[in-house]
Amino acid sequence: MNTIFEEIKDAIVDGDEDLAVELAERVIAEKADPVQAVQLGFIKGIEEVGASWISGEAFLPDVMMAADAMKAGMDVLEEVLAAGEGEGAYEDKGKIVLGTVAGDIHDIGKNIVGALLTSAGFKVYDIGIDQKPEDFVKKADEVGAKILAASSLLTTTMKSQKVLIEYLVEQNIRDQYKVIIGGGPTSAKWGEEIGADGWAETADEAVLLCKKLLG
The missing domain is CATH 1.10.1240.10 (Methionine synthase domain)
Structure with a gap:
């Protein structure tokens, strides 16, 4: 076989x-x-x-x-x-919900990050572009993901990353997820300002960040 x-x-x-x-x-x-x-x-x-x-x-x-x-x-x-079939149990390195935030339809960078996370052994659920906070949470609840990865490629949509974190706080579920952000106009300073758990400038850094956050 x-x-x-x-x-x-x-x-x-x-x-x-x-x-x-x-x-x-x-x-x-x-x-x-x-x-x-x-x-x-x-x-x-x-x-x-x-x-x-x-x-x-x-x-x-x-x-x-x-x-x-x-x-x-x-x-x-x-x-x-x-269903637990097979010898032993298969466990991935962690589940991640990945998406581009509301108002933004760019996906090339997001797709690259998703590909490298998958190659590193993570189970990635890509929900696509123009996604609201509720969309991230709904998918995370459905699959049991612990990381929400939110991409923004426009200065005008960066605020949607902040809105995502504010939504988690309002719903009293902020402590259930690690939120990481990325995208051209974003920065480590922006990540700290909005209360994200991490920021990655490149796809490689996103992989290392996820490994760190999931221990």
């Missing part, structure tokens, strides 16, 4: 989303161990791509394609993993 795990790894490295889904479906159909499929297939693949990116052998589009392939395949296995 190791062959299918190797095929999954190669599909992730190649960024082949359709093949990743097909192989995940085969794991279920052939009653292979889904935890092993994740650990020896999906994670090995994404780790290889991440290492190649760090060494300069791969580029961000490669990482993003690999992350998309991993997400697609993992979505297929999610139900059997949640």
